Amino acid sequence: MEESGSNSERKTREREYSIIIPTYNERLNVALITYLIFKHLSGVDFEIIIVDDGSPDGTQEIVKQLQKVYGEDRILLRPRASKLGLGTAYRHGLKHASGDFVIIMDADLSHHPKYLPNFIRKQRETGASIVTGTRYVQGGGVHGWNLMRKLTSRGANVLAQTLLWPGVSDLTGSFRLYQKSVLEDVIDSCFSKGYVFQMEMIVRASRKGYHIEEVPITFVDRVYGSSKLGGSEIVEYLKGLLYLMLTT
Secondary structure, X not given: OOOEOOXXXXXXXXXXXXXXXXXXXXXXXXXXXXXXXXXXXXXXXXXXXXXXXXXXXXXXXXXXXXXXXXXXXXXXXOOEOOOOOHHHHHHHHHHOOOOOXXXXXXXXXXXXHHHHHHHHHHHHHHOOOEEEEXXXXXXXXXXXXXXXXXXHHHHHHHHHHHHHOOOOOOOOOOOEEEEHHHHHHHHHOOOOOOOXXXXXXXXXXXHOOOOEEEEEOEEEOOOOOOOOOOHHHHHHHHHHHHHHHHHO
16 A cells, blocks of 8 residues: 655654554544644644554545645654554554654544643653553543443453563553654564553563653543454453563
């Protein structure tokens, strides 16, 4: 699949922050999250990199319209032909990132851009290599989940905390800020591709001795579309947990 705007065609400069957002069937969400990012990061030097995995719902067409509004130097569309896994999506986006820092977040509005200034402030104050959002400290939480899903998520994190001792409270979250060089190092040491990828990333970063800070966030269940988390992802999580116990 041809990418929208090759590196040779980009008339841009390096930016301070690159925000990588993987998408699949997010046409109802991608415009809103883009608007909110620009709203809450007014005055911040950033670019948004959309890694779309061949969405059949027209997500890429919406992104191309956003490029006309915000500019192709601020909205980068870097599509792939099909769904190839979350880990490879970040690797793909990272190849096109010009920022000194990379933010990863979901497109479904479960990660509200209003927290982005808190991530940036925390990193500047502490010099952290990684700042990760957490639902499990004072000020954090979850909105829109039923009791069973809350118990499943909390139980998964408690189990991982007990077995892996990663030094952070929320292993499965995917709302994070990385120093680019740190993300490149950590991602090269990871092997997972699905739901367990985020856990592997933070565990390996902890084992490597990187400075990790947390900021409280409220995770909101997706506004439009359906959740991509199912029973198979839970099985993969348990397999991944065992794998990390044996390899870290």
